[in-house]
Amino acid sequence: MDQLPPPTKRLAVDRLSTVPDPILAEILSLVPTKTAVSTSVLSTRWRSVWTQITSIHLDYNHFPQHSSDFYTIANNLLLTQLTSPVLRTFYLHAPFRSRQHFESWFRHLSARNVEIIDINVEDDSKLSDTTSVPPFTIPLCIFQTQSLVCLNFRPTRLDYVLPVDPHTVVNLPNLKRLGLSLIASQCLFVSKLVSSCPLLDDFSLTAAQCSCHGHFTFDDDDDDDTGDLIDISCGILKRLELNTSYMKVKVLIDTPKLESFSLKGIDVACCFVKKPIALSEATIITNYPRVVAPIMPVLFDVRVLQILGTSLHMFEGFKDDKGNLLVFHNLTELNLESSTEGVDELIMFRLKSPSPCLLLKVKKINLVFSSVEYGLNLMKLAHYLLGNAPALERLSFVLGPQARQSEDGVKFRLDEMVFCMDLYSCSRESSGCQIEFQGQYAKVPANIAEFQDMENQVVLLRESLSPVDADAVKAS
Structure with a gap:
């Protein structure tokens, strides 16, 4: 009986190497940016794949060995090394330290048609004095970035200001989620901002500073300047979260399709223009009956x-x-x-x-x-x-x-x-x-x-x- 030939030796196939670069870049976009950058050491082919990622996820905790140079590293990654013409997501989690990079970052993001901006800047206890540092001004181009779907400035130690002029042009036709902090002088702009977002369905607002003291209701005279008025008018808004604990404010709410409502406040008077028929969940954080009574119906x-x-x-x-x-x-x-x-x-x-x-x-x-x-x-x-x-x-x-x-x-x-x-x-x-x-x-x-x-x-x-x-x- 003839002897069978030896089995053919198969060479190991690296299936990942057959994947096109654009798909690899999309995969790397799903992991923290530091992890994506680390793939550059795998081989010559992988050296520049990460530069095509469409999502930037910068977490200060991922850079412990270079924490002192975190903002410089982030600046080089975002402005110098990335080659993708589109940047879908920009997430930043870092300590409050420097504003010098922020303006260039936001202009760069706007130019790349960013879809999601999520900023979470924490207090840096090592800083002895931050009161003398002027607040960062958000460039107007952010409020005119038509590609934006989510804009979220979580309550942070980053002091920033919104435009004050209510006539500022806002063009955010695709924005669905918005999270902001504000001071008293920005109430008119916030009202305009909300009404200028036809697809907005999730809005979170936090008052950043106290403007005055005492309490008031919507029965106060219109010319009474004891409180600031925020007009939240949005036909399809489904979730509204208000944290006005540090600001005396009146909030006029016209959101007929609202499903979830959260209110935290001391000197806040909320008035609903019309009862939202779909409202199914409410959270009230206050110790004051005068805050609750007007919204009971x-x-x-x-x-x-x-x-x-x-x-x-x-x-x-x-x-x-x-x-x-x-x-x-x-x-x-x-x-x-x-x-x-x-x-x-x-x-x-x-x-x-x-x-x-x-x-x-x-x-x-x-x-x-x-x-x-x-x-x-x-x-x-x-x-x-x-x-x-x-x-x-x-x-x-x-x-x-x-x-x-x-x-x-x-x-x-x-x-x-x-x-x-x-x-x-x-x-x-x-x-x-x-x-x-x-x-x-x-x-x-x-x-x-x-x-x-x-x-x-x-x-x-x-x-x-x-x-x-x-x-x-x-x-x-």
């Missing part, structure tokens, strides 16, 4: 409501003229975050004669508090929620990251266990409701056996406490 039909702050006092804004809680027709999820001290104000819930209107259709309630030290007040809240939510499926208590504890942790652990046992014993309007507790030491018992085991642990912990601390736990 807009919130009646939301499905998800988040109340975040340091006090539950702002719930006064959820009452009608007779002091009763208002009706939320579609509310299915309620999220509350407060310091424990604010629970002392739970009288506003009318705990002795509660009204179920707020909780009639609620299925999920998430509560975040700083401590269970004052367990009696929190239990009042738990009894109210569990006794007035017939559709409730889950009630969750979470201790926030700022949770306090005693030096040895014994009393804190005991507080948690006593609170969990009380939660387990609460009567529930909804028989299928599950109660969860996320603390540091304890969780709600799942059955009688776990309850009895927790009782035994409580007895042991109380015996280990001093008489004064033990009496305090019993009182709570």
Whole structure:
């Protein structure tokens, strides 16, 4: 029988080398720019592939060995070495250090028809004095870059100014997402900017400085200069986030297709021209009822409501003229975050004669508090929620990251266990409701056996406490 010929030796094929350079450049555009640049050492062929990338992702943390020269490196990459005629994305995450490069960068980006600009500049604690440095002025060419889809200046340490002249030409026909900070003198320009973006569906605005003090409403005279007016008129806007904590401002909102609304403020008066019929989610961060009351008619039909702050006092804004809680027709999820001290104000819930209107259709309630030290007040809240939510499926208590504890942790652990046992014993309007507790030491018992085991642990912990601390736990 003839012997079979030996198998042919196949040479290893480098499939990646057969990929055209433009496709390789698109792949490298998906990774951090430092990673893309590092491919230049692979071979002669790869030496210049990265220069064709269409996305720049510059993160200060990716350059630890050259941190002192970060801006110089970024300047060379962007202005000198890149060869692609189009730059889709420019992302910058860096410390506040120098403005000298920014103007040339933005003009360069505009010339390359950039689509996404995302700036996140952080505080540099090494700088002893930044107050003497003038703010960076955003070139007008950015507001005339027709290719822009996303322009996001996150609340940063980079002090920049927008144009003040409301007659400035704005040409952003493709902009869909906008995030800005502003000072009082720029309100008119921001109003013009929003109305000049026909495709804008996501807008985030942060006030950068306080212009005056006191509070006001839309009932103030038009010639009263106690506040600054921002007119947000956009026919297709779906998400609006306002952070006016550092500025006294009036906001006139005309967004009929709004779906998500977030408001954080102290001296802010919001007025909706028309109720957005699609609004389904709202987040309110304030302690002041006067901020909440004017927008209550807009919130009646939301499905998800988040109340975040340091006090539950702002719930006064959820009452009608007779002091009763208002009706939320579609509310299915309620999220509350407060310091424990604010629970002392739970009288506003009318705990002795509660009204179920707020909780009639609620299925999920998430509560975040700083401590269970004052367990009696929190239990009042738990009894109210569990006794007035017939559709409730889950009630969750979470201790926030700022949770306090005693030096040895014994009393804190005991507080948690006593609170969990009380939660387990609460009567529930909804028989299928599950109660969860996320603390540091304890969780709600799942059955009688776990309850009895927790009782035994409580007895042991109380015996280990001093008489004064033990009496305090019993009182709570």
